[in-house]
Amino acid sequence: xxxxxxxxxxxxxxxxxxxxxxxxxxxxxxxxxxxxxxxxxxxxxxxxxxxxxxxxxxxxxxxxxxxxxxxxxxxxxxxxxxxxxxxxxxxxxxxxxxxxxxxxxxxxxxxxxxxxxxxxxxxxxxxxxxxxxxxxxxxxxxxxxxxxxxxxxxxxxxxxxxxxxxxxxxxxxxxxxxxxxxxxxxxxxxxxxxxxxxxxxxxxxxxxxxxxxxxxxxxxxxxxxxxxxxxxxxxxxxxxxxxxxxxxxxxxxxxxxxxxxxxxxxxxxxxxxxxxxxxxxxxxxxxxxxxxxxxxxxxxxxxxxxxxxxxxxxxxxxxxxxxxxxxxxxxxxxxxxxxxxxxxxxxxxxxxxxxxxxxxxxxxxxxxxxxxxxxxxxxxxxxxxxxxxxxxxxxxxxxxxxxxxxxxxxxxxxxxxxxxxxxxxxxxxxxxxxxxxxxxxxxxxxxxxxxxxxxxxxxxxxxxxxxxxxxxxxxxxxxxxxxxxxxxxxxxxxxxxxxxxxxxxxxxxxxxxxxxxxxxxxxxxxxxxxxxxxxxxxxxxxxxxxxxxxxxx
Numbered sequence: 380x381x382x383x384x385x386x387x388x389x390x391x392x393x394x395x396x397x398x399x400x401x402x403x404x405x406x407x408x409x410x411x412x413x414x415x416x417x418x419x420x421x422x423x424x425x426x427x428x429x430x431x432x433x434x435x436x437x438x439x440x441x442x443x444x445x446x447x448x449x450x451x452x453x454x455x456x457x458x459x460x461x462x463x464x465x466x467x468x469x470x471x472x473x474x475x476x477x478x479x480x481x482x483x484x485x486x487x488x489x490x491x492x493x494x495x496x497x498x499x500x501x502x503x504x505x506x507x508x509x510x511x512x513x514x515x516x517x518x519x520x521x522x523x524x525x526x527x528x529x530x531x532x533x534x535x536x537x538x539x540x541x542x543x544x545x546x547x548x549x550x551x552x553x554x555x556x557x558x559x560x561x562x563x564x565x566x567x568x569x570x571x572x573x574x575x576x577x578x579x580x581x582x583x584x585x586x587x588x589x590x591x592x593x594x595x596x597x598x599x600x601x602x603x604x605x606x607x608x609x610x611x612x613x614x615x616x617x618x619x620x621x622x623x624x625x626x627x628x629x630x631x632x633x634x635x636x637x638x639x640x641x642x643x644x645x646x647x648x649x650x651x652x653x654x655x656x657x658x659x660x661x662x663x664x665x666x667x668x669x670x671x672x673x674x675x676x677x678x679x680x681x682x683x684x685x686x687x688x689x690x691x692x693x694x695x696x697x698x699x700x701x702x703x704x705x706x707x708x709x710x711x712x713x714x715x716x717x718x719x720x721x722x723x724x725x726x727x728x729x730x731x732x733x734x735x736x737x738x739x740x741x742x743x744x745x746x747x748x749x750x751x752x753x754x755x756x757x758x759x760x761x762x763x764x765x766x767x768x769x770x771x772x773x774x775x776x777x778x779x780x781x782x783x784x785x786x787x788x789x790x791x792x793x794x795x796x797x798x799x800x801x802x803x804x805x806x807x808x809x810x811x812x813x814x815x816x817x818x819x820x821x822x823x824x825x826x827x828x829x830x831x832x833x834x835x836x837x838x839x840x841x842x843x844x845x846x847x848x849x850x851x852x853x854x855x856x857x858x859x860x861x862x863x864x865x866x867x868x869x870x871x872x873x874x875x876x877x878x879x880x881x882x883x884x885x886x887x888x889x890x891x892x893x894x895x896x897x898x899x900x901x902x903x904x905x906x907x908x909x910x911x912x913x914x915x916x917x918x919x920x921x922x923x924x925x926x927x928x929x930x931x932x
Contacts (some may be wrong), residue, residue, distance in 0.1 A: 380419070380479075381412075381419050381421070381503050384402060384404070384410065384421070385402065385403075385404025385405065385406045385408070385410075386404065386405075386406045388404060388405035388406055389405060390402055390403070390404050391403050391404055391405060391434060391435050391436070392435060392436045392437065392825045394439075395434070395766050396437075396439050396794070398413060398512035399411050399412065399413050399422075400412040400413065400414070400419070401437050403434040403435065403436060403437060403449075405432065405433050405434070405449075406432070407426055407431060407433070407434060407435055408424045408425060408426045408434070409424070409425055409427070409437060409447065410422075410423070410424045410425075411423050411424075411425070412437075412657050421627070421632070422630070422631045422632065423568075423612070423631060423632045424570065424632070425567065425569055426569040427447045427458050427460065427569075427570075428458055428465075428829050428891070430451050430452075431447070431449050431450075431451050431456055431458060432449075432451070433449050433450040433451070433474050434447055434448070434449040435448050435449050435450065435474075435860040436448040436449075438480075438482065440482070442457055442623075443461075443622065443623050444460065444461040445459075445460040445461070446458065446459060446460075446466070446482070446693055447460065448480055449805050450473055450474040451468070451472055451521065453471065453472050453473045453618070454468050454469060454470050454471065454473075454488060455467070455468070455469045455471050455478065455480075455491070456468050456550055457480070457487075459599070460567075462514075463515070463518070463702075464664050466487075467487065467489070467502070469500050471488055471491050471493060471498070472493050476491055476492050476493065477491065477492045478490065478491040478492070479491075484504060485503065485504055486501060486502060486503045486504060487501070487502050487504075488500070488501045489501075489793065492802075497701040503669075509687075513679060515549055516543065516553060516564065516914060517543060517545035517546075517547050517549065517551060518545065518547030518549070519545050519546035519547040520545065520546050520887060520889070520911060520912050521543045521545050521766075521889060521910040521911060521912075521913070521914060522544045522545060522546060522574065522575060522576055522577075522889045522890070522910070523543065523544040523575065523576065523577050523578045523889065523890050523910065524541055524542070524544075524578070524890055524891075524908055524910040524914065525541065525542050525578045525579070525580050525600075525614065525892055526539060526540070526541055526892050526894055526908060526910075527540040527541065527542060527552075527580065527596050527598055527614060528540055528596040528598075528616075529896075530554075530596060530616060530617070530618050530626060531594075531618065531878055532618035532619075532620065532625045533618070533620060534620060534625075535556070535558075535560040535618075535625045536556060536557055537557060538554045538555070538556055538625060539555045539556075539557070539572065539916070540552065540553070540554050540555075540565070540596060540616050540626065540628075541552070541553055541554075541555060541892075541908060541914075542580075542600060542614070543575070543578075543910060543914065544574075544575030544576065544577070544578050544602055544604065545575060546574045546575075547574075548569065548571045548572065548573060548574055548575065548604075549567050549568060549569045549571070549575065549819070550567070550568040550571070550575050550578070550600075550602050551564050551566070552564070552565045552566040552568075552614060552616070552628055552630070553565055554624050554625070554626045555914075555916060557686045557916075562914065563623070563624040563626075565624060565626055566628045566630045568602065568610070568612060568630065570610045570635065571602065571604060571605075571606075571608055571610065571639050572605075572606055572608065572692075573604055573605025573606040573608065573659075574604045574605045574663060575602050575603070575604045575665045576604035576605065576659060576660060576662075576925075577602070577603050577604065577660060577661060577662050578600065578601065578602050578605060578663065579600075579601040579663035579664060579665050579681065580599065580600060580601075580665070581598065581599040581601070581665040581679055581681075582597075582598060582599070583597055583598065583599045583613055583697065589726075590695075594617065594618070595615060595616050595617030595618070596614070596615070596616040596617070597613070597614065597615050598613075598614050599611060599612070599613055599614075599633065599679070599695075599697070600612045600613075600614050601663050601665070601681055603660035603663050603683060603705060603842040604659060604660055605657075605659050606637065606657070606658075607637055607638035607639065607658040607659070607685075608635070608636070608637050608662065609635065609636045609637075609660065609663075609681075609683070609693065609702060610632070610634075610635045610667075611631055611632075611633040611634045611635065611702060612631060612632055612653075612697060612874075613630070613631040613633055613697075614628070614629075614630060615628070615629045615631070616628045616629075619904040621827070626793060627868075630906050631751055633695070633696060633697060633700055633886070634697075634700045634701055634702040635702065635891050636693065636702040636703075636704070638658060638704075639777065642683055650660045650915045657686075657925065658685055658686055658687045659685070659686040660683050660684070660685060660717050661684045661685065661686055661714070661715060661716050661717070662683070662684040662685075662716065663681060663683055663684075663718070664681070664682045664683070664718045664719050664734075665679065665680075665681055665682075665720065665812060666679075666680040666681065666682060666692070666720040666722075666734075666748070666752065667720065667721065667731055667732075668722040668730055668732065669732070669752060669756075672796045677696070677697070677698075678694045678695065678696050678755075678759060678769070679694070679696075679697070680692055680694050680695075680705070680716045680732075680752055681693045681694075681695065681754075682691065682720050682734055682736075682748075683718065684715035684716055684717055684718040684736060684737075685714075685715055686714045686715070687709075687714075688709050688711050688712050688713050688714060688715065688738075689708060689709045689711075689734075690707065690708050690710070690711070690715055690717065690718060690734070690736050690746070690771060691704060691706070691707045691768075692704075692705050692706040692707070692748060692751065692752070692755070692771065693705060694755055694756070694759055696764060697760070699764055701712075701764045701765060703759065703765070703766065704768050705751070705752075705755035705758075705759070705766065705768060705769060706748070706751040706752075706755060706768055706769040706770065706771045707768050707770075707771055708746075708770065708771035708772065708773075709787070710744065710771075710773060710774060711736065711738040711742070711744070713738050713739050713740055714738060714739045714784075715736055715737070715738050716737055716739060716784055716785055716786060717736065717737040717785055717786070717787070717788035717802075718734060718735065718736045718737075718788075719732070719734070719735045719736075719788050719789065719790045720732065720734050720735075720748075721733050721734075721735070721790045721792065721798065723757060723796065723798075723816045723827075725796075730749070731747060731749050731816070731827055732747070732748050732749045732752055733746065733748070733816070734746040734747075734748050735788065735800060736774075737785035737788050737789055737802060738784070739782075739783065739784040739785075740779075740783070740784075741776045741779055741780055741781030741782050741783055741784065741785060741801065742777055742778065742779050742785075743777070743780045743788070743802060743810075743812075744774035744776070744777045744778075745774055745775050745776045745777075745778075745786060745829055746771065746772065746773055746774050746775065747772075747812070747827040748771065748772075748796075749827075750772075750786075751769050751772065754769055755769055768800075775828070775829050776814075776829040776831075778812060778831070778834075780802050780804075780810040780836075781802065781804035781805075781806060781808055781810060781813065782804070782806050782808070783804055783805045783806050783842060784804060784805045785802050785803070785804055786803060786804065786844050786846045787802060787803035787844060787845055787846055787847050787848040787858075787890075788800075788801070788802045788803075788848070789801050789802075789848050789849050789850050790850075791848070791850035791853070792855075793813070793853055795815075796815060796816050796817070797813060797814060797815050797816075798812075798813075798814045798816065799811065799812075799813055799814075799834065799850050799853065799870075800812045800814060801848050801849075801850050801856055802848065803840075803841075803844075803845025803846070803847070803848045803858055803860075804844075804845060805844045806838075807838075807839055807840060807841040807842055807843060807844070807845060807860065807862075808836060808837060808838045808839065808840060808845070809836070809837040809840040809841075809845060809848065809856070809858055809868070809875060810834070810835070810836050810837075811834070811835045811836075811856065811870055811875065812831060812833070812834050812835075813831070813832040813833040813834070814829050814830065814831060814832065815829070815830045815832050816828070816829060817829075817830065835870065835874045835875055837868075837874070837875045840858060840860075840866070840868075840875070841858065841860035841861075841862050841864060841866070842864075843860050843861035843862040844860060844861045845858055845859070845860045846859065846860065846861060846888050846889055846890060846891075847859035847860075847888060847891030847909065849891065849893040849907070851893065851895070851905055851921060852921065852924065853870075853877075854869055854870055854871060854924065854925060855867065855868070855869060855870070855921055855922075856868040856869075856870055856875070857891075857893060857905075857907065859883070859888055859907075859909060860888065861887060861888050861893045863881075863882055863883055863884070863885070863886065863888065864880050864881070864882055864883075865881045865883055865907070865909070865917065866879070866881075867879045867880075867919075867921075869925075871925065878922065881917065881919075883909055883915050883917065884913070884915055885909050885912060885913045885914070885915045886911055886912040886913070887911040887912050888909055888910070888911040889909070889910050889911045890909075890910055891907050891908065891909045892907065893905065893906065893907040893908075894906050894907075902920065903920075903921060904918055904919070904920060905918070905919050905920070905921055906918050
């Protein structure tokens, strides 16, 4: 038994479909549940569309579509999850009446009682005159994209699985086929109350899900954006030859966090200034290498760039489904646009968790967050998941890389404890910095030191904002801009030298994600996916690596 699942307005229906249980209510959402032992467990909730506050039933069609039946104002609405729109909207006076609906390939019938009369609405199936040339993926522009991986399905070409976030307050899991070039939505996540600005993926530490086996894809998905809201899900995808998309996708909601709810639980909160409800998370980055035996409990840590000028670190415990704010710093004093966490391992095996953050003034700061994470893990273990946020400290190094906001950032590990940091700015410039990590000497032996080995700047790399950048190889960079140009750069003794430029078709580029695939013969193919006013995937072959420079005679 679950109490208060749909609030005070109550549950309107319970449906069993396959191995899951679905409940609907007058709170405008429906929930997916399953039976775990002798307990009912809520996997996720979904809000079909705004305005449909009264959901009565769910109907699963033989073709795989999920129909949501409910009332909006004075009309009966049939909403399709496949098309994302209303199939029927019939004025009937609203809810609180007896009604019945039946759908078949030949006709749709809706009967209801109004003012003591039995009314019948019938619509026969007619060929649709309107042809959809390309179905939409999101209701508004796509703000972020992450690749989950590729699936091999018998009888199908390789399917790439992506996650996108949008200004329409939803995130979408979709499968993209290279052969048919069709993108098929697998699941929509509608827990956000504002836009989804950023996404991050991490490997899960908990058990998988029955029926998905070991050949599928699994990951923890973090989504964040407006109203200082973070949501965490476990994604499980596997090949399914019976499905139209050839992919079965299961989403399990793990945890959520909002700063205003955290403020409400504080002691003496009447003495504190309440956080700005309009705070937005601009970027997320999972701190690598934290789910190890070195920590008391398998907490995962997440860094966030915030519009109120702070860099925040959160801790997630999957087993308890808790997401806790553990540390923060307001060093930047202005909107932080990007964060990137990376792991440095010393020769003796000692690990250092480093963080790079970039703000609207063009500065890029580097932090050592090893001690705050260790202290937070210890405090969470002792306090059973509750703690006051710690101070993140001060940066080890700050570089003024650009003249204005940094809209893209990427860190790649190099040999001999060095890291290549590439960033792109609103002014169209690209900055590349080579850093060396070393430990201090003497009394500061435990202190991490960062040394700038080399810096290269390209002032007019693009004609507009550089919103995507990736270091593909130690000598290759890929940058994308709002000017709709994708440029491949070689970094070497002559600085940044452009190798090739490709024009893409996505306006208002927001972000890109890249990955590499080894082809037959050991040749590498580089793929990238771009998002903005649409989604586009490109493939290319990188030039051969340059020969090492010979020593002077």
